[in-house]
Amino acid sequence: MTNTSDTWLLKVEGLTKIYGEPNENSVRLTGPLFGSNICPETDCIVACADINLELFPGEVLGVVGESGSGKSTVVRLLYFDLESTAGVAYFSRYGNGTLNILNESGQKKRYMRNHLMGMVYQNPKDGLNFRFSSGGNIAEKLLMAGNFNVGRIRERATELLEQTEVPVRRLDDSPASFSGGMQQRVQISKAIANNPPLLFLDEVTTGLDVSVQAKVLDMIRTLQQELGIAMIVVSHDLSVIRMLTDRTLVMKNGRIVEQGLTDQILQDPQHPYTQLLVSSLL
């Protein structure tokens, strides 16, 4: 929700992920028109297809849709957790935005993950190693960015925990003993440890109780305003989308069915599915 400039930070074209063995009709015969993402001919699953998007520096983009709509798949492809079946993605902060980051080597992808991206998963277990302390989890990102000074690592970890309102005396405790909200905040500390220009948030408040949810959302907003990080926020919860994002993509059966300014999506939805989604909002 802060400054956006006139050039994209991330540009994605035709991003597709298919599980199983597709044939030439698989993409054509799936999607919202068919109400399914399972190919009737080969039974392959088209998790997402033909995803095009542009994210500007400092912009917050929402991705909303029901379970199985492919919204998490999109961010996991972009964070290299999954391998894409087709499509290209350019990242202006890597190779001047001329390289398809999805085709880079594992080593280069890891460089991007450690220096230029952050990810916060719905389940803290996916983003944190519970066998390490919270400080150790944050240290992992800092070590991989070439910081080999224990004193400075601890200073930075302390600073991050303060920023995310985790009691600093828990620095050396394993996040396994933390509450859900606190685990999520440690995960966020880790994700932003190297000041990345791009952050993915995958259902970060799902499963937290309402007061904790508000606290986490507020913290994300504040961090975003202060650090100007561009974010892709995945959620099935329209109030999270309303609170955090400038623009929103609506996904169904692995496709984008509508995109626009968030207030427009919420107040003047065009696609029948979006209208249904908005009208179901409590």
Place this chain on the structure above:
Amino acid sequence: MIPSFKKFNSRFNFAFIDENTKREIRRKLLKAICLPGYQVPYSSPEMPIARGWGTGGLHVTLSVIGKDDVFKIIDQGSDASVNACNLRDFVHRVTHCRVTFDTHAATLIQTRHRIPEEQLNDGQILVFQVPQPEPLRAVERYETKTREMHGEADYARMWVSLYEAFVRYGDIMQGAGYPVMVNGRYIMSPSPIPRWDVPNLHQSDCLYLFGAGREKRLYAIPPHTDVVPLEFDDVKFRIEQFPGIRCSLSGTGGAFMDELYNDLGHFRHVINDSDFLDKLVEHKTRPQQWSNKYLQQVLDEMNANPDLES
């Protein structure tokens, strides 16, 4: 009467292992030498001893040994332990090579968990028996993942585990098998040698070969290779300290010590390397030791306090 004749003069091939298998192991060793610190999978054939009792070291030894080699074997510094004696007898029986206790006289030394105190030279090979070749196993249990991590030099979790040890205990506690970075590329487990020995892997004149029989892996450090223990900018690698402690048999220090307890609970210190100790006590000479900055510091301190010599 049916004439009896012997088809073979000996019941087994020279050095026990058949030539084809030896060739395979030598080929893998060459690969290991070409990629310092990289773990090369190999066949690990059956031996007349159980896996986990030094089969990896034995495979390497028997594949590289020649008729002119002089063989020495130590077990945690000792030539006389049961394990060392049995393996020495076995190697001698299947090769008829000369065997020795003298570190300097040996051309091929097999070892369990120590590097001799006496410096090795460019005519010598040291063969390590390795129980667990994978330094990343403690942080990642799947082999497919650790191979990927090595492939991509993804050592984040290794470093975090060192950080965690420091945070928890105030020091990097890894005692035996301190992880090292070999040639700036692979993190390697030096087998469970004490930290005292780790600096001696760096830029040595001799060849180091490692065999892990149970895990079916070979690796190597060729002569004159950079081997650096993992350390932080502000938390450094240190070797074991024996402040003011002297060997109760030789009266000197500057070597890795054993603590020996008697039934009354009293203990005394004795130099661990039996050949080194013998030379000090019987020949009254101090063999040429390795030169590294850690040992140098220990020797300097010892020489600064000669009055402690008993």
Place this chain on the structure above:
Amino acid sequence: MPPILDVRQYTKRFDMHVLNGKRIHALSNVSFSLEPGELVGLVGTSGSGKSTLMKSIYRTYLATSGAILYQSLRYGPIDLVRATDHQIIALRRDEITYCSQFLSVIPRVPAVDVVAESLFRQGIDRDRGQQQSRDYLDRLGLPQELWDAYPSTFSGGEQQRINVARAIIARPRLLLIDEPTASLDQRTKDVVIDMIVALKAGGTSVLCISHDRYTLDRLADRRIELQDGHVVAASEPVS
């Protein structure tokens, strides 16, 4: 000088897919313009399309047909109907502010930060933004003990004042303001009106919806009346 805002043949129709494709004709062929520095009052009965028009200009609603030409500082003449989402985001940040009837609050954000949010977005640092924000809240007579409280718990009148302060503090080029003085007492009403007058004196063009005769008499240069989605009466620009 061309008008800062020129609405041409603007039509908005809602297609309600969830209601079996029911169509609502909200605005039909609406045309009018707004001169730089002018304040136009939008009047009409409830449901006549005033708020729809305002949200259409702000692009919360997508056009069915027509054009809305805006003279932007950043982009020059630009059609708000066809501008990209990113252009709209930039215009909302720097040039156009919309102040709705209802305050949409974010949980756990104190009043002072709600008001200063547009300043933060423009890159003004936290301390200065909050200082300005307190100044506005003070002038609007919001009790000091509420400044650091969360507005979701405020009364209607208090929320209204937060909402107005939030819109005015950004000093936009074009202000779209919906019922700024409803549910305010006479004294606060005058404070708000004075603030809008001052803003206008600084060059801001304003489109204002109000049912309140007093507010419009004090503020509006001219009025446009909507009825059933059509412009039924519009006075000519004063110039």
